[in-house]
Amino acid sequence: TQLLEQSPQFLSIQEGENLTVYCNSSSVFSSLQWYRQEPGEGPVLLVTVVTGGEVKKLKRLTFQFGDARKDSSLHITAAQPGDTGLYLCAGCSGNTPLVFGKGTRLSVIA
Amino acid sequence: EPEVTQTPSHQVTQMGQEVILRCVPISNHLYFYWYRQILGQKVEFLVSFYNNEISEKSEIFDDQFSVERPDGSNFTLKIRSTKLEDSAMYFCASSAGLRNSPLHFGNGTRLTVT
Numbered sequence: 001t002q003l004l005e006q007s008p009q010f011l012s013i014q015e016g017e018n019l020t021v022y023c024n025s026s027s028v029f030s031s032l033q034w035y036r037q038e039p040g041e042g043p044v045l046l047v048t049v050v051t052g053g054e055v056k057k058l059k060r061l062t063f064q065f066g067d068a069r070k071d072s073s074l075h076i077t078a079a080q081p082g083d084t085g086l087y088l089c090a091g092c093s094g095n096t097p098l099v100f101g102k103g104t105r106l107s108v109i110a
Numbered sequence: 111e112p113e114v115t116q117t118p119s120h121q122v123t124q125m126g127q128e129v130i131l132r133c134v135p136i137s138n139h140l141y142f143y144w145y146r147q148i149l150g151q152k153v154e155f156l157v158s159f160y161n162n163e164i165s166e167k168s169e170i171f172d173d174q175f176s177v178e179r180p181d182g183s184n185f186t187l188k189i190r191s192t193k194l195e196d197s198a199m200y201f202c203a204s205s206a207g208l209r210n211s212p213l214h215f216g217n218g219t220r221l222t223v224t
Contacts, residue, residue: 030210031210033212033213035215040217040218041217041218042114042201042203042215042216042217042218043153043201043213043215044215045212045213045214048210048212050210088152088153090153090213092210095208096166097143097155097158097166097168098143098155098213099155100145100152100153100154100155101152102151102152103152
């Protein structure tokens with residue numbers, strides 16, 4: 001069974017601060033996807049990383065896939081209240097179904 | 111932008127009753143999925159469906175569950191005899207491809223079994 005561990009589980013920060021959340025596994029994934037989920041809604045895809053060491057930027061969000069394709073990080077610069085939500089990483093390996101981590105619940109306080 | 115739609119948004123049912131959760135995937139997508147999320151827990155895979163048949167299912171997806179694509183647009187999840195522990199958010203998703211393809215999720219059906 002492939003498991004994805006996300007840390008921290010909860011994070012509460014002030015507007016303007018930077019933060020990094022992590023997604024780790026002992027398994028190798030062909031790709032990792034990051035989603036954001038808001039209350040009462042389904043997960044919405046932010047990015048897919050495929051190549052080991054890959055870095056992708058989405059405005060103030062920077063995603064990195066580990067060299068060994070077992071882990072990933074999400075860094076947010078100058079967090080804003082609109083960044084509040086549940087950040088989920090999900091791994092794909094071969095043709096197996098997408099497996100999700102438990103998520104990091106981020107709260108950005110104005 | 112096309113989206114996955116799910117109905118109803120909230121379903122309350124008594125234990126032992128049958129429920130059908132409905133989904134309309136994105137029209138040109140070929141792969142369909144059901145996931146569930148129990149309150150405070152992670153999103154869990156239930157079943158994937160391709161070419162009018164189940165391609166993979168998890169241990170959660172036992173004989174009480176079934177899926178169907180009755181026509182060219184709808185994708186349904188049926189729970190024959192609901193249990194209290196079936197209470198969860200049920201998310202339908204679709205994707206255009208299989209490997210590495212992003213999933214497009216609906217907003218879910220909140221199922222409450224009393």
